Amino acid sequence: MLKIGISGVRGIVGPSMTPTLVMDFASAFGAFVDRKPVVLARDTRVHGPMLRAACVSALLSSGCDVIDLGICPSPILQKTVRRVKAGGGLAVTAGHNDIQWNALTFIGPDGASLNPFQGQEVLDLYHLRDFEKAATDGLGRLSTPPESSFIDPYFDDLRAFVDADSVRQARFKVVIDACAGAAAPYLRRFAEALGFDLIPINDEPNGFFPHDPEPRPRNAAQTVSVVRAIGAEAGFLLSSDAGRVSLVSETTEALSEEFTFPLIADAILSRRCGPVITTYSTSRMIEDVARAHHCPLSRTRVGPAHVFLAVGQDDAVLAGEGSGAVAAPAFQPAFDAFLSMALVLETMARSGKRLSALVGQLPRYHIVKEKIYCPASRLHGVIGGLAKAFHGRDIDTGDGLRAEDKDGWVQVRASGTEPMLRIIAEDKSRDRARAKVDKILQTVEQMI
Amino acid sequence: MKKNATLKISISGARGIVGESLTPQLAATLAQAFGTYVGGGPVLVGRDARPSGIMLSEAVTAGLLSVGCRPVDVGILPIPSFLFLTKATKSAGGIAVTASHNPKQWNGLKFISRNGLYLNPLQTEEYLDIYHQAAFDFTPPAKYKNVQVRADAGEAHLRRLLDRFGSAAVKRRGFKVAIDCNNGAGAPLAPRFLRELGCEVVPLYCEPNGEFAHDPEPTPENIPDVCAAVKSTGADIGFVQDADADRLAVVDEKGRPIGEELTLVLAARHVLSRRKGSIVCNLSSTRALDDIARACGVKLFRTKIGEINVVEKLLSAKPKAVIGGEGNGGVIDPEIHPCRDSFAAMGLILEALAAGRRPVSTLVSSLPRYVLIKDRIEGSAERAHRLIALLKKRYEKAGSVSLLDGLKVDFPDHWIHIRPSNTEPIIRILAEAKTAAGARKALATLKSEIAVNLKKL
Numbered sequence: 008m009l010k011i012g013i014s015g016v017r018g019i020v021g022p023s024m025t026p027t028l029v030m031d032f033a034s035a036f037g038a039f040v041d042r043k044p045v046v047l048a049r050d051t052r053v054h055g056p057m058l059r060a061a062c063v064s065a066l067l068s069s070g071c072d073v074i075d076l077g078i079c080p081s082p083i084l085q086k087t088v089r090r091v092k093a094g095g096g097l098a099v100t101a102g103h104n105d106i107q108w109n110a111l112t113f114i115g116p117d118g119a120s121l122n123p124f125q126g127q128e129v130l131d132l133y134h135l136r137d138f139e140k141a142a143t144d145g146l147g148r149l150s151t152p153p154e155s156s157f158i159d160p161y162f163d164d165l166r167a168f169v170d171a172d173s174v175r176q177a178r179f180k181v182v183i184d185a186c187a188g189a190a191a192p193y194l195r196r197f198a199e200a201l202g203f204d205l206i207p208i209n210d211e212p213n214g215f216f217p218h219d220p221e222p223r224p225r226n227a228a229q230t231v232s233v234v235r236a237i238g239a240e241a242g243f244l245l246s247s248d249a250g251r252v253s254l255v256s257e258t259t260e261a262l263s264e265e266f267t268f269p270l271i272a273d274a275i276l277s278r279r280c281g282p283v284i285t286t287y288s289t290s291r292m293i294e295d296v297a298r299a300h301h302c303p304l305s306r307t308r309v310g311p312a313h314v315f316l317a318v319g320q321d322d323a324v325l326a327g328e329g330s331g332a333v334a335a336p337a338f339q340p341a342f343d344a345f346l347s348m349a350l351v352l353e354t355m356a357r358s359g360k361r362l363s364a365l366v367g368q369l370p371r372y373h374i375v376k377e378k379i380y381c382p383a384s385r386l387h388g389v390i391g392g393l394a395k396a397f398h399g400r401d402i403d404t405g406d407g408l409r410a411e412d413k414d415g416w417v418q419v420r421a422s423g424t425e426p427m428l429r430i431i432a433e434d435k436s437r438d439r440a441r442a443k444v445d446k447i448l449q450t451v452e453q454m455i
Numbered sequence: 456m457k458k459n460a461t462l463k464i465s466i467s468g469a470r471g472i473v474g475e476s477l478t479p480q481l482a483a484t485l486a487q488a489f490g491t492y493v494g495g496g497p498v499l500v501g502r503d504a505r506p507s508g509i510m511l512s513e514a515v516t517a518g519l520l521s522v523g524c525r526p527v528d529v530g531i532l533p534i535p536s537f538l539f540l541t542k543a544t545k546s547a548g549g550i551a552v553t554a555s556h557n558p559k560q561w562n563g564l565k566f567i568s569r570n571g572l573y574l575n576p577l578q579t580e581e582y583l584d585i586y587h588q589a590a591f592d593f594t595p596p597a598k599y600k601n602v603q604v605r606a607d608a609g610e611a612h613l614r615r616l617l618d619r620f621g622s623a624a625v626k627r628r629g630f631k632v633a634i635d636c637n638n639g640a641g642a643p644l645a646p647r648f649l650r651e652l653g654c655e656v657v658p659l660y661c662e663p664n665g666e667f668a669h670d671p672e673p674t675p676e677n678i679p680d681v682c683a684a685v686k687s688t689g690a691d692i693g694f695v696q697d698a699d700a701d702r703l704a705v706v707d708e709k710g711r712p713i714g715e716e717l718t719l720v721l722a723a724r725h726v727l728s729r730r731k732g733s734i735v736c737n738l739s740s741t742r743a744l745d746d747i748a749r750a751c752g753v754k755l756f757r758t759k760i761g762e763i764n765v766v767e768k769l770l771s772a773k774p775k776a777v778i779g780g781e782g783n784g785g786v787i788d789p790e791i792h793p794c795r796d797s798f799a800a801m802g803l804i805l806e807a808l809a810a811g812r813r814p815v816s817t818l819v820s821s822l823p824r825y826v827l828i829k830d831r832i833e834g835s836a837e838r839a840h841r842l843i844a845l846l847k848k849r850y851e852k853a854g855s856v857s858l859l860d861g862l863k864v865d866f867p868d869h870w871i872h873i874r875p876s877n878t879e880p881i882i883r884i885l886a887e888a889k890t891a892a893g894a895r896k897a898l899a900t901l902k903s904e905i906a907v908n909l910k911k912l
Contacts, residue, residue: 019596020521020596020599021593021594021595021596022593025487025521025591025593026483026484026487026514026517026518026520026521027480027483027484029517030479030480030483030514030517031480034479052596053596053597053599053601054520054596054599056516056520056599056601056602057516057517057520057521057599058517060513060514060516060517060520060602061479061483061513061514061517063509063510063513064479064482064483064510064511064513064514064517065479065480065514067479067509067510067513068473068474068478068479068510106596106597107595107596107597108596109596140474140475140478141473141474142472142473142474142475142560143473143474143505143506143507143559143560143562144506145474146473146474146506146507146510147510149509149513
């Protein structure tokens, strides 16, 4: 199982995701950054050391110095790329995918995911296979900087960006589930930076995920029970690379990951008004928040490559996806769960409102998400055929098919990471959203 | 003319030029084949001090992990310590990133079996079958192992060496020893070993950074610095290790290299003075060894070139072998481990020095002396074999011919040997005689025969 595209290479580790494949991609990236230093990090997955070693070897061979941060959350890697003025970054992480998966994600010199044009260039270099091979005297050098040299500057920046004093005074009790992922070693450091009482769970960075590392209600059982047991004000679930976060309220409600983005949008847009970027698959809630701040909103295809291309083009002040991924470009152009958590706490502290009350202020929509297997070779054919099911409606083809109506929207698109079709509908009525999704599911099943 | 291959995958492992033939992808694939061959388990990964070592050891690590092995990173380690540790830790095998005495732009992989020996030709064949068929046992994600780092990797070997050589006889003498590690894998273990033997150490190039201070082949013309150091400090003896510390060259107390051929002769005579047993060496090693064997009344066995060939004979020889090695300064002391070991060589020679109570130059002058000239011509193995077939016809009647490895012809007062290199696309030619003039003449005759026969190819 392998998925190669402009956002990197992703697959189930085994016969298709091999050391040589990883090396070929890392070599292509080495050619892309043209012998400039590359910052490398990985999440805690058990096969991470294999991919890391393959990347180190290929990058050194490409003449790139490698700054290896070891197990490190992607947002901290991305910040480090910019701070040390590296040629780029390479994150060995499959984010929210289950434990069998791993991936290489490429970061540009600005700390953002490569945009589609840059991603295509790496892909072209990969296909060309004419990799740079440095002779002995031109090989890169490997360095492993001490943790404090990249962790401290990150949390110093974070503390300066958010209203840490308000958070500190509120003395929140907060549960964070690191899912044994890359954030696990740094939770305490995060809590110290903001001054809250941390109750960490699954904070051994051993890569044995206690549940799928996808932040969403169905994986929140442990967090919910700890929030209940100790009466915490908030619970957070992180993806394995700490890019995404979903929330559990003090009333022990596991909130849909869709809430993360609109909930903290207010905190960012009240700092500075400006364009907001989201994807075609994200809830309408953000539209209401953006409207309240008189900020323009535009939608892109799903995936950081597309989102951060638009962020750069529009000079956006806020970007986010319905998956619990949020970025404030003024902090850094990267999805960042630490920043997201800090802004949730800041919002709670400044407003004096509980998390459940903040969520209650948001317009309630019901989102139904389904996915169905579809052979990779047929994904786009099936989507094309589905156009009929949208008969007579105004179809947006920016990412698969998407149609709006007065109470909601429905979308079907090819997954960026798996051979799956994703079908998403949102409506004020749960039943109507369900019906929209079911109708498309039925049609797809008939087609394949 | 055909292009010479800059990559050699043979019984001696894989060797190539970094930046050309020896890529991360190739190293990882070879490691996958080896990991599949040993069937998982702990596999030691070590390297000599070459700057390209990290790049290749990371590639090897990735390859081993992908087939379910647990790489044990032992860092920069002398190859004899590496072989010793493979066996001592009951590992499934080992991969050493080293190109021995090749120039800096070269590097390579050596594959080691669970008993701490290089893969023999049959094992190499089996393992290369896996490589060529690309039949790798990629491990499922859940069964991945992690890398283990071993910081004290040299200790096991050092302790064993000190058990054997740390006797009062050597320590009491307090030798002054100049040691040139050429910034290779022998540093910093070598100075420590010598100090533990009670020596006052004059260290030269003992930074394991792989920036060779001189050509890594420890032949007399490459080691003037240690010769000068011996003279200026009044040392009793000088030692030079090659880049992976399996071979040793010796400099006498007057600062003169004794010639790497005599390292084994010196060590063998000492061992046989204590204990009788067979000597095993390869076809190209000096006749002085035959003289020593005869004088001591023991058997001498000669094998094909390649350390593993000497080692396998050493392990099977009857009567039991007590010493073995190669004429290039490689001494094998089976009491330590059946591999070429510059540390064991130093230990044996210091023992000989302590026992003889005479300076090195006197010890050496009492050895049988021959002059061996080594030369080479460009050419692939395939070309060498066609050439050898022609030369065989020419020499059949002139002397006693061996085709065990290339062509070796023994005459009453000299011998000649021509064979393809196992590690480089060159043809090695050697001639040994009692005198320099005799050796030069034998070599000149051989070269003119080669020139004549090359035209027939």
